[in-house]
Amino acid sequence: MPVLTLAAVRDVRQLSASVWKMTLYSPELARPAKPGQFVHIKCGEGNFLRRPISVCNAQGDTLTLVFERKGAGTRYLSERRAGEKLDILGPLGNGFELRKGRYLLVGGGIGVPPLLYAAKSAESADAVLGFRTKDAVILEDEFRAACGEVTVATDDGSYGTYGTIAAPLREMLASGGYAGVLACGPRAMLRAVAEICAEHSVPCQVSMEERMGCGVGACLVCACKTREGGARAMRRVCKDGPVFWAEEVCW
Numbered sequence: 001m002p003v004l005t006l007a008a009v010r011d012v013r014q015l016s017a018s019v020w021k022m023t024l025y026s027p028e029l030a031r032p033a034k035p036g037q038f039v040h041i042k043c044g045e046g047n048f049l050r051r052p053i054s055v056c057n058a059q060g061d062t063l064t065l066v067f068e069r070k071g072a073g074t075r076y077l078s079e080r081r082a083g084e085k086l087d088i089l090g091p092l093g094n095g096f097e098l099r100k101g102r103y104l105l106v107g108g109g110i111g112v113p114p115l116l117y118a119a120k121s122a123e124s125a126d127a128v129l130g131f132r133t134k135d136a137v138i139l140e141d142e143f144r145a146a147c148g149e150v151t152v153a154t155d156d157g158s159y160g161t162y163g164t165i166a167a168p169l170r171e172m173l174a175s176g177g178y179a180g181v182l183a184c185g186p187r188a189m190l191r192a193v194a195e196i197c198a199e200h201s202v203p204c205q206v207s208m209e210e211r212m213g214c215g216v217g218a219c220l221v222c223a224c225k226t227r228e229g230g231a232r233a234m235r236r237v238c239k240d241g242p243v244f245w246a247e248e249v250c251w
Helices: 072-078 113-121 140-146 166-174 187-199
Strands: 003-014 019-025 038-041 051-059 062-068 085-092 102-108 124-131 150-154 178-184 204-207 223-228 231-236 243-245
Touching: 003 072, 019 072, 051 072, 051 085, 051 113, 062 072, 062 113, 102 113, 102 166, 102 187, 113 124, 113 140, 113 178, 124 140, 124 166, 140 150, 150 166, 166 178, 166 187, 178 187, 187 204
Parallel strands: 102 124, 102 178, 124 150, 178 204
Antiparallel strands: 003 019, 003 085, 019 062, 038 051, 038 085, 051 062, 204 243, 223 231
């Protein structure tokens, strides 16, 4: 069950031009958190809606979040300092289903951080990480420490493999041996990953991203089109997801 708690900020540091990493001390949040879940954070008195931030890692009593600074709410988070406390609801949502075997993690941009906790929780994992350019690459060292094989691709070819994650994903799936694929990133990327996994008959779970209001399934702001029992159905990303089986999503 999610809890509403005050979590103490341990550290906040900048990873790239627009991405920050925050470490929190909160046994209530860290201990029950599962890969793929998120927390909902109150971002100052002037910001009415909480901000949903995916769990990047949970270890002991410590929770790690990595987020992109885009507006007033995430700017507020990036300006916090050690010792301050944040009003947080979580952990929320349904995370990745991890069974025995080797998983291939596919992340794009700010969709990369939620996969790190999955990499550390899986029996074995490899990763394909996509970014726009070299300056946008984050958490590479952490993934290399947690995974066997890691491929980094950049859209402009300034670092790693040139182009999107599609080519390295096909190449790694062709080698076989994966129990499944876990993906998080832009919707267009997730759709491409789902199609490639279907071609190789590999189970795929995708973490969807939608604008959220309440974070607990009451407001229906984050509803997305899915297939359920052979019929189309609107399901809530915050409550029914954010992780869905790829074949459930109406792309």
